[in-house]
Amino acid sequence: MAVGPDTRRRQAEFMDLLAPIRDRLYRFALHRIRDRSRAEDALQDATFSAYRRFDTFERGTDFRAWMYRFVLNTVLNYNRATRRDPTVGVDPPALDLHENLRTGTAYDAVLADPERFLQHVGDELREAIYDLRPVEQDVLLLRSLEGFTYREIADLLDMPIGTVMSHLARGRAKLREKLAQYAEETGFVRGGAA
Amino acid sequence: MNCAELRRYLSAFLDSELDGGTTAEVGAHLDACPACAERVEGETRLERAIAQRLNAEPVRECFWEECRDQMGRPRVRARAWVPAAWAASLLAALAGGFTLGHGAAPDATGMESARDLITVVREHGRELLRTGARAIHEYRPFESAEQGRGWLGRWVGDANTHLVHLAASIPQHDTRLAGGGTMLVAGEEVPLLHYRCCDHDLYVVFVMPAALSHFEGVSRVLAERHGVECRRCPVSNVALRLCPKSGAVIAAVGNGCAPGLAGAIAEP
Numbered sequence: 001m002a003v004g005p006d007t008r009r010r011q012a013e014f015m016d017l018l019a020p021i022r023d024r025l026y027r028f029a030l031h032r033i034r035d036r037s038r039a040e041d042a043l044q045d046a047t048f049s050a051y052r053r054f055d056t057f058e059r060g061t062d063f064r065a066w067m068y069r070f071v072l073n074t075v076l077n078y079n080r081a082t083r084r085d086p087t088v089g090v091d092p093p094a095l096d097l098h099e100n101l102r103t104g105t106a107y108d109a110v111l112a113d114p115e116r117f118l119q120h121v122g123d124e125l126r127e128a129i130y131d132l133r134p135v136e137q138d139v140l141l142l143r144s145l146e147g148f149t150y151r152e153i154a155d156l157l158d159m160p161i162g163t164v165m166s167h168l169a170r171g172r173a174k175l176r177e178k179l180a181q182y183a184e185e186t187g188f189v190r191g192g193a194a
Numbered sequence: 195m196n197c198a199e200l201r202r203y204l205s206a207f208l209d210s211e212l213d214g215g216t217t218a219e220v221g222a223h224l225d226a227c228p229a230c231a232e233r234v235e236g237e238t239r240l241e242r243a244i245a246q247r248l249n250a251e252p253v254r255e256c257f258w259e260e261c262r263d264q265m266g267r268p269r270v271r272a273r274a275w276v277p278a279a280w281a282a283s284l285l286a287a288l289a290g291g292f293t294l295g296h297g298a299a300p301d302a303t304g305m306e307s308a309r310d311l312i313t314v315v316r317e318h319g320r321e322l323l324r325t326g327a328r329a330i331h332e333y334r335p336f337e338s339a340e341q342g343r344g345w346l347g348r349w350v351g352d353a354n355t356h357l358v359h360l361a362a363s364i365p366q367h368d369t370r371l372a373g374g375g376t377m378l379v380a381g382e383e384v385p386l387l388h389y390r391c392c393d394h395d396l397y398v399v400f401v402m403p404a405a406l407s408h409f410e411g412v413s414r415v416l417a418e419r420h421g422v423e424c425r426r427c428p429v430s431n432v433a434l435r436l437c438p439k440s441g442a443v444i445a446a447v448g449n450g451c452a453p454g455l456a457g458a459i460a461e462p
Binding site: 043047121129175 | 206232
């Protein structure tokens with residue numbers, strides 16, 4: 001079936017807007033779904049959904065945020081289908097990143113040289129993120145990886161800013177506990193080799 | 195502000211999301227408390243380093259081109275999974291196919307060659323698998339993973355190195371090099387690497403370009419008749435079959451713009 005000039009123009013506009021953020025969209029989907037093939041499927045579904053509704057996008061507004069809504073919804077559906085994102089109760093709020101971290105432990109060595117520590121960390125970093133609650137993964141990735149502001153995340157996830165902050169702090173605290181545990185187990189010490 | 199209060203604000207402080215007054219209070223505390231200042235600096239660097247690590251996942255180059263091509267068309271999704279036993283037959287068939295097809299000229303479409311290969315799967319796959327032990331009688335284990343990787347690089351070049359790295363880099367599964375050696379394919383000694391992946395043994399066998407002419411037909415027949423999803427890798431020009439459970443490469447065929455071909459399979 002031949003594609004008309006209007007369709008080609010519409011596709012070109014959509015792909016142009018997508019170009020600066022498309023790798024980020026993929027990384028987000030991959031981190032949330034964990035499986036490269038299924039992440040591609042989800043991203044393709046999200047892209048097609050967005051393209052079908054491209055007429056509803058208000059030119060001049062934030063295309064990135066608009067696009068992430070489709071990706072977030074699609075990821076949620078994919079993970080629901082595989083029961084990866086179970087519905088769970090709300091954890092008590094935690095805003096202290098170090099509430100469960102004792103001083104004088106291996107985590108101090110991590111903070112002394114985080115870049116060197118992460119060189120020694122393999123898939124444990126991803127695993128630690130995957131172990132977070134789905135909403136914690138969302139806010140952590142949207143903030144730390146994608147650079148969304150709290151307001152933008154609150155709009156995307158349809159929740160109050162305070163809830164975003166709570167989930168983010170809780171997710172970060174859990175992540176730090178895992179990294180500290182890994183540092184402890186591997187004997188990572190300040191100034192030395194792991 | 196004291197140290198405990200600062201820790202409560204730390205997450206928002208790292209994100210520059212505190213209001214001006216609170217930011218000033220945090221700043222004043224950090225000026226007066228070297229321990230907190232050191233922690234905050236470490237946390238800032240840790241956040242940056244984590245983001246850099248998470249950022250290192252490229253999508254394959256042709257993905258967005260495929261999206262554009264398929265935009266607006268109804269989507270056809272390949273079946274997701276190949277039984278391990280069938281996959282095992284495929285490995286044997288691939289090895290056999292290389293042997294049978296070595297040096298043969300491809301037909302115009304590749305389809306006949308593909309049919310030949312499928313016939314091999316059906317008629318000889320299990321036999322080849324059963325007798326596979328004989329085929330690798332010259333198997334000589336590598337002494338170390340490093341030796342295997344070095345050997346791999348010398349023999350088959352970047353294409354298959356990319357393939358193996360791809361298999362090893364996919365998250366949520368444990369793909370690790372369990373051993374390696376050499377085996378005879380069509381009278382040639384070729385590398386064989388043994389991975390453990392997704393509760394399967396994964397063998398990656400490398401053969402030379404002369405046996406690579408079947409790719410288009412093979413991938414089409416696999417997709418149409420058996421629901422096997424082949425993905426073409428833009429770097430190595432190798433079609434990959436990915437395990438939907440783990441994302442691992444469980445089968446691959448290619449027609450080599452780069453030297454070498456990988457045939458990989460899960461053994462039940």
